[in-house]
Amino acid sequence: MITINKTNQEWKKKLTPEQYKILREEGTEAAFTGKYHDNHDKGRYVCAGCGAELFSSNAKFDSGTGWPSFYEVAHSGAVELREDASGGMTRMEVTCARCGGHLGHVFPDGPKPTGQRYCINSGALDFSK
Numbered sequence: 001m002i003t004i005n006k007t008n009q010e011w012k013k014k015l016t017p018e019q020y021k022i023l024r025e026e027g028t029e030a031a032f033t034g035k036y037h038d039n040h041d042k043g044r045y046v047c048a049g050c051g052a053e054l055f056s057s058n059a060k061f062d063s064g065t066g067w068p069s070f071y072e073v074a075h076s077g078a079v080e081l082r083e084d085a086s087g088g089m090t091r092m093e094v095t096c097a098r099c100g101g102h103l104g105h106v107f108p109d110g111p112k113p114t115g116q117r118y119c120i121n122s123g124a125l126d127f128s129k
């Protein structure tokens with residue numbers, strides 16, 4: 001359930017232009033350009049918009065795609081999924097359950113134990129060790 005609601009103007013003040021484009025306009029950063037795809041430190045990944053805990057480094061893996069990739073979320077209910085039919089293909093969009101921000105997409109070709117690949121924009125995340 002979305003409990004953090006801000007106007008676009010409020011989000012623009014809070015976020016960098018890059019964060020705003022991804023979180024609020026469903027943008028995608030170019031592969032291999034984000035700050036976390038090659039981050040191997042142990043820690044927590046939170047939503048850059050609202051600070052909600054989303055992913056743990058424990059579930060991060062090298063997908064080779066150039067985006068931070070995780071096989072599971074930090075806890076159930078952290079994200080919401082919805083079908084995204086834009087761009088001529090049907091994908092599952094991943095959004096932050098707390099603020100509704102766009103994070104990325106999830107695909108059913110991930111590693112064990114879940115088989116899921118959450119493909120997430122670095123720009124939608126903040127990281128803390």
Ligand code: FE
Nearest residue numbers: 047050096099
């Ligand atoms: Fe959020």
